[in-house]
Amino acid sequence: MNGIKCLKNQAVFLASLLTVGSTVSIASTANAVTLKVTVENLTPENGGVVTPVWFGFHDGSFDSFNIGESASSGIEAIxxxxxxxxxxTVPGIVESLIELGLDPNDVPPQSSLIAGLFADSAAAQNGGVQGIVVDLDSPLGLLPGDVVSTKIKLDEDLAKPLLCPTSQPVG
Structure with a gap:
């Protein structure tokens, strides 16, 4: 949890039923940092399912939302x-949608989703990285008590604001 305190100048949105933690370490290459993003569904047994969590790490030039303004199409879709x-991009999600009788092609255009908005932004053009944290055993959401993580590699310059002396190596 010490890694969260190091997220200077980053907007961190935490739902009351969800915790996000991160651990930062220097990767095997000298110019990269590996970041581990962990999500835990803290709802009680038989509680709510937390859908896959989108994240973006960038230079600060992308706003997923602005307080007091209408939500973007990307936030609305999430x-x-x-x-x-x-x-x-995640194995099993499309198949799970089909098994539920949903049409995976019946979605808004990519350009209006958070991933598309981010990809088209200056933040992505400047080396920003995005992804989702998802449980591959339950790709439509994290069940109560589930804890899942994903690791991403960031350019060292992009990661500098995230580093702090109390960081722990990623295992």
Missing amino acids: AEDAITGLEA
């Missing part, structure tokens, strides 16, 4: 339909 635009 909140209402749990669609980020990165679902096809």
Whole structure:
């Protein structure tokens, strides 16, 4: 949890039923940093399912939302339909949608989803990285008590604001 305190100048949105933690370490290459993003569903047994969580690490030039303004189409799609635009990159999600009788092609255009908005932004053009944290055993969401992580590699310059002396190596 010490890694969260190091997220200077980053907007961190935490739902009351969810915790996000991170651990930072220097990767095997000298110019990269590996970041581990962990999500835990803290709802009680038989509680709510937390949909896959989108994240973006960048130079600060991308705003996923602004307080007091209407939500972007990307935030709206996450909140209402749990669609980020990165679902096809995770094995099992498309298949799970089909098994539920849903049409995976019946989604808003990529350019209006959070992943598309980020990809088209200056933040992505400047080396920003995005992804989703998802449980591959339950790709449509994290069940109560589930804890899942993903690791990403960031350019050292992009990661500098995230580093702090109390960081722990990623195992």
